[in-house]
Amino acid sequence: MRIRQFMSAAAVAAIAIGAAGHARVSSTIAAPLSAVAHPESWPVLPMKRHRDPSVEARVDGMLKRMTIDDKVGQLLQVDIASITPKDLETYKLGSILNGGNSAPNNDEFAPAGEWLKLFDAFYDASVKRSDGRPVVPVIWGTDAVHGANNIVGATLFPHNIGPGAMRDPALIRRIGAATAAETAATGIDWSFAPTVAVVQDDRWGRTYESYSADPAIVESYAGQMVQGIQGSIGGDFMKPGHVIASIKHFLGDGGTGGRDQGDTRASEAVLRDVHAAGYRSGLVDGALTVMPSFSSWNGTKMTGNKSLLTGVLKDRWGFDGFTIGDWNAHGQVPGCTNEDCAPAINAGLDMFMYSGPGWKQLYANTLREAKDGTISAARLDDAVRRILRVKVLAGTFEAGRPSTRPLAGKFDLLGAPAHRAVARQAVRESLVLLKNNNAVLPLRSSANILVAGRGADDIGRQSGGWSITWQGTGVTNASFPNGESIFAGIEQTMRAGGGKATLSVDGRYRAKPDVAVVVFGEAPYAEFTGDRPTLEYSPDDKSDLALLRRFKAAGVPTVAVFLSGRPLWVNPELNAADAFVAAFLPGTEGGGVADVLIAGKDRKPAHDFRGTLSFSWPKRLDQYVLNRRDAGYDPLFPIGYGLTYATPKTIGELDETRPKGVVTDQNALFSRGRVVAGGRLDVAGAVRQTRVDRVAQEDSLRFTFAGRGSASIEEAKSIDVTRESNGQLSLLMDYRVTTAPTGEVTLGMTGGKTTTVPITGAVKLPGSDWRQIAVPLRCFAAGGVDMAQVSKPVTLATTGALGIDVSSIRIASAPSGPADCGVR
Structure with a gap:
């Protein structure tokens, strides 16, 4: 998360240039970088899968019998936390998903059987119709990014950065196949993987989802992982035990200057030659879906970039699967909201990914726009044809109820010895x-x-x-x-x-x-x-x-x-x-x-080290952009470095100098007894503040309210927390009550409008224990706070007496479990 930008303009420019892969900084002013791609300058990909006339005829037949309502329904994928199986009896949507925090019965530790049971319920509702129009089963997407990682008992493989060090494409394919089999055991038929980002700035929080900063390594892996997940074209493609793959995040997500959902400032040549590496193999090997990125390219959101989604991906490369949006990413396209975004569909997005209570509004608005021509009939049919094509190729229409599928319910596949052996080998080699x-x-x-x-x-x-x-x-x-x-x-x-x-x-x-x-x-x-x-x-x-x-x-x-x-x-x-x-x-x-x-009894190691770095290792803490094609490349350990028992080497004493004044915690609003740089503490009313200790000397503040009063953090410049709100993060406060409240206590946020939530119930009991309260940002957004212009991220207020110590206030992910909009 980046709540503030602390770097100078010169530093930002240097990082942008490094992320773009330029060899040196020029003193001359470069021409503005364009966000319009030129498809003719991109290579034509030698796709292994070609259109099957029988599949196309089947899809055309369904399209002719579908109403416009049916077609628009296929464009929506909704999070299971926002929809019920009963809804699908009326709204014939294309897909559902479980987001990072979504699970059956709102229980992230639900046993595998509950996942299968819930998919049965959604499936049954989706195929229930008696009007004679085509029955199109719903499909379920999940983030199985290092194994079937949402399911208790599943084998979790090393995150991609580890396998990147293996240089073992064959093992990558086996990891993909094992992941697919364990995913299929729950009936789920679609994985949002693999991530094929070529990360250029290691401050990014998704660096571990990237195989390497070297495009060649990413290219060597992407196709193998797709084959493992989906099977091989001409062989076991989409046979039982395989699931739909999704290459992500198209395009340039690894070049955003270390900021998630940021902006990749790069030439078209760098976008093509560096960031598109994984697509050159993953698409060729038959990936059926592609997920456009939250991020931008030279200021234009990828989810709305027609020159790339349509011009390059579909027209030039010949991709005939469908594109699936990221989590409400369409709402960030100019002119759009989460509930209304024809521009994304017109740019080449085929299916919205939506979370929230307003999915019926998204459906209604998209239907209206399809009827009035804002979304043309040709574009609507193209999107639906792509979705139906994938469902036909994936065997969705013949697969039947999730629990009746060949691997469904075989929960002994979760953590199966053979899969664990593959994972253990991957650990050794990483x-x-x-x-x-x-x-x-x-x-x-x-x-x-x-x-x-x-x-x-x-x-x-x-x-x-x-x-x-x-x-x-x-x-x-x-x-x-x-x-x-x-x-x-x-x-x-x-x-x-x-x-x-x-x-x-x-x-x-x-x-x-x-x-x-x-x-x-x-x-x-x-x-x-x-x-x-x-x-x-x-x-x-x-x-x-x-x-x-x-x-x-x-x-x-x-x-x-x-x-x-x-x-x-x-x-x-x-x-x-x-x-x-x-x-x-x-x-x-x-x-x-x-x-x-550990060596064996013969004092010889059973396995030597074979992993070599797929990212360069920094010599200094400010070497965020450290790619060997850049000028001045000076790592501590270069990409490809890795010692073995057979090749010993002594490492001398390293420089431990740490520059002064560096920012350490950009998630925090209040930490170590002080408001983080960029904000100030404003106290009003009958309140007194003193310093107290929690872990270190004077690392917390004690607020003593004698009556009505407040303590606020005010920003010198408003901050933008829209992505944090969209990502379901919370305002977290670590506190200890010293005197029970005699009035109502609230936490508030101001952005144009002030919204407060009650926390009296959470602070009613004094004691020596430190506690934490989490208030979802959505609570403030729902109350009208402009999350893009937050001037006061937190206000602690009370109408009566209160004694409370505060050690930390930050915007972060809440602990697992329900997080309510206040406690009365």
């Missing part, structure tokens, strides 16, 4: 050895090992975002019944070898161990909540570094296993460890780490 001074690795299987760190025995942390929950938060090891933590894998391997592994998260011990393995890294995040201002690892919490240094001071040889969704500046941590392994986000098979770190 590991990159950055440092191994004094040949600390491999570890003797007879040794006494202490395993420490917050990531050591935490499957959720090692799996990252998109793991049961959208943000990967609110989970425990019990949420992954078929998974294995990194410690569990090490402990099992050591026991088999005659040695011992002891878990001590804080690193304390009685008897000095032979070696310490410290597993640490980024806490889980997804999408824009992972956007960062710099590449410094954990700038506000240096406890992991302190742990490493404590082992170093005690003379304990130390191996660092680093969990991250991107390369990060970890020079201090590298200096404090004897060996350093970049494990990225390995998923549920933590035992794959032990396979490489």
Whole structure:
């Protein structure tokens, strides 16, 4: 998330130039970058799949019998949190989806059987009609981005950045096939994968969804993953056990300057030659759907860019599947709202992805525009023809009720041993050895090992975002019944070898161990909540570094296993460890780490390191754009770097200099006892403020209200939180009540209009415990706040006496579970 922009104009320009891939900064003023593509300058793709006359005839026959109401219905995909099966008896929509936080019965931990049961209900309603018009079954889309990651018990493979280090396209295909089979076990027939972004700025919160900054690596993988998910053209294409794939996010999502839903400032040549790499193989190998990006190209939203959606993708490349929008992304197209966006359809979007209560309005507005010619009959028929074509090719009409399909209900496929073996191999091959001074690795299987760190025995942390929950938060090891933590894998391997592994998260011990393995890294995040201002690892919490240094001071040889969704500046941590392994986000098979770190009884490793960096590793925390084709390329470790046991190398002491004044937490509004730069605290009425301690000295504020009063954060310049609101984020406040309230207490937000929500019920009990309240941003938006022009992101107010300590206020994803618009 980026709430504010702290960089200078010169820095922004430099980043934009780096992201665009230009070789140098010119002192001359360059011509404005155009957002209009020239399809004739793009290559024609040698598609492996060609149109089948029998399929086309079948589609034409259905189109002729469909009314305009039927056709418009096919253009809508609605989130299951916003629609019921009963609705589909009247509205014959094309698709449903489960968003990142959506699940059967609003239970993200619902067993697999509940997913299948719910799809049966939607399917039954969609095919229920007696008017003689064509029956077109609904299809269900899901973000199965590293396995069937919404389903408890599924195998979670390493996030894409890890497999990018493998350089193993054949294994990528096996990962896709296993993911498809586990997805099909729940009856779901469509996966929003693979992501084929070519990330150019590693501050982006979706960097881990990219295989590489090198377009050649992305191109080598995209087609293989599509074949794994869908099957091979001329072979097992869309046979039972395969599901529909969706290449995303078209186009240039990796070049937005580290900002999710941002703007890729790049020439058409860079867009074509760098960012389109994954489409050159993924489309050729038959991907049936493409998801346009939230982001823009040179100021124009991709969801509304006709020159690319129609001119390049459909006309020049010959893509004859359909395009599916991202989460309400059409609402960001100029002239559109979430409930009305003919311009996106006219540009080449075929199906809206919608979440919210207004989907019937979207249907009604689109129907009106189809009838009055705003959307031409030819464009409407083209979109519907594409959707029907995909459904025919996918076997939707013959598949029958989800629970009757060949793999449906075979829940033993979730976490099946064969799939876990594939995932474990992917973990082994993804590991990159950055440092191994004094040949600390491999570890003797007879040794006494202490395993420490917050990531050591935490499957959720090692799996990252998109793991049961959208943000990967609110989970425990019990949420992954078929998974294995990194410690569990090490402990099992050591026991088999005659040695011992002891878990001590804080690193304390009685008897000095032979070696310490410290597993640490980024806490889980997804999408824009992972956007960062710099590449410094954990700038506000240096406890992991302190742990490493404590082992170093005690003379304990130390191996660092680093969990991250991107390369990060970890020079201090590298200096404090004897060996350093970049494990990225390995998923549920933590035992794959032990396979490489620990030698057999013969003291020889069963598996050597084979992973090599698919992104360059920064030497400085400000090296956000670090791509080898750029001038001045100066990484700590270049793309392709990776040590092995057979190729030892000593790494010297690294520079730990950290520039002063860098921004550390761009998610925060109030942190460490102070309003974040760009805002100020305004106190009004009968209220007094003093400083108190929570974790550090004076890191919190105590507000003592003697009567009616308020405390507000006012921005020097209004902030835009529309994407955060659209992404279902919340206003989070960490607090402790010291004096019970005698009047109503509210949290408010101002943007043109002020809207408040009651929180009295949450702050009625004083005590020593710190608590957190989450108010969804949608509550303020629904009350009329202009989320694009927020001048006061938070106002804490009361009509009576109240004592309350506040340590943190931020805009972020709420913990799992329901989040209401206030507590009275």
